[in-house]
Amino acid sequence: MPLLKNKRLDLSYSQMKWETVFKRLLITMSAVLVMVVVGILITLIVQSMPSIKSLGVGYLWGKVWDPVQNIYGAWPFLLGTLLTSFTALIISIPFSYAISIYLGEYNTRGWLSNLLKNTVELIAAVPSVIYGFWGLFVLVPVIRLLEMKMGVAPYGVGVFTSSLILAVMIIPYAASLGTSLIRMVPSPLKEGAYALGATRFEVIRSVILPYTRSGLFAGILLSLGRALGETMAVAMLIGNTSTIGNSFKEIFFGPGNTMASVIASQFTEADHTVYLSALIELGLVLFFVTVIINLIGKKIITNYTNN
């Protein structure tokens, strides 16, 4: 009998030991996560030090990027990134609002609603390299024809083409968030408006949209974060030139480069320290901008859903 008792005690001691091990393992893994993010930040800062030291802050608005002459200015890429992202955003907003309103208010259940919802989510699932490939062979010739008709240089590739593809790619992010937010609008509010004789359009315009304004804005921010960091589709469609055109038309329809696409196309070619670290500094800027945009977006959503 005593023997059995000891065995049981041993067993429960070993279980207790495992319990502590398991709890420590959980804590370690969460700590690993924090370390990874801090590590990303430190690596980017350390590696872009040479460029920060030798080029200074003026790097960000230097207009010339010429690695052969050792001149580095990030303005062409900042401009390209801002232009492609915001154009894509402006194109995508009407569509993502329409999807949110349709799925959130007009048609919330049933097969048609589900079908549209799943289709929109599949848009986000298609790999960006496939968007780029398709754009290169289908969209570029179409845009080239369009540009010939408009009388601008018919490159086909360029800022405008990339913005179009980007717009399609970022719609799902704002749309799926918007849909769930609009579905969360309390029905007493809507019923009150209907009782006062409002039409459906008036309910949407003066009750639903004001109520969900901050949440829909957060969705747009998340879409913007995606657009800023998107690499492959843009790298394949934007034409990869580091010079800026003279007129807006030339910039908008001509080839360019974004921060992400220039890193993708030149990183493995960068043959000396300052060149490489100038590219990494672009990555650092991109990291900060997307992280801040994402965190603000998430913050708005948590505030919104808690209220």
Place this chain on the structure above:
Amino acid sequence: MDARIRIRNIKSIVFKSVIMFLAFLVTIPLIVILIYIIKQGVMQVNWHFLTNVPAPVGETGGGISNALVGSIIIVALSSVIAIPIGMLAGIYLSENPGTKLAHYSGLCVDILQGVPSIVVGIVVYFWVVKPLGTFSAISGSIALAMMMMPIVIRSTEQTLKLLPDTLKEAALSLGVPYHRVILKVIIPCGFSGILSGIMLSIARIVGETAPLLFTAFGNPYLSTAITKPMQSLPLLIFNYATSPYDDWHNLAWGASFILLMFVLILNISTKLITRKWNIQL
């Protein structure tokens, strides 16, 4: 008075039609792309295509076996890295929601989710590729694992939070040790939710190209050594799509078809699983 009401009603109907038109217009690009890729790609796919390495320029034929094998190895390795870490961190987040560590690692999940994929590539280049002195499959896997982790963590956390506390309390009151409660009671109960998160994360990373550009790098030959450069489907599509040769474009169309089908099937089967579970990812 009647006229005003009629105008308001017409406005309402017009608005609804515009909304419906715009909403359904969005599906057109997806359908067009799907049809185009299927049309271009399905002709390429046959046994020869799946079992041979790409032919040199100028020769017809050849296949994408190196990219297929490479993609499978790279994704399998990143799953091995990301799934345990992601699940354990997710369990921690759902079990200890109030602690400081949980707050910071929750914040880090949000940050990691928003990091542009190209930045992950740069960072892993300095963490793994430079110390090893060569591009390698394992560095690509680490980069993809970093993109996979946030999705696995969030899905684990969300699924476990949905489970009733009484489940855990009942098991604990029977004297079951904490780790066995989690591993034998909580995880099995939330298994389909966690599984769908894992599937979704695999669907997300299998098409990622940017983090592999400076890590796995690509390889025209069949290679299974994880410390050597390795080809993968998205890298092959990128390299061959931007090349000037028609034979290579055809290989890329075939590869796109296979990649797209894989991603779509994974996504749709995940949808079928999540329908039971109502999880927001």
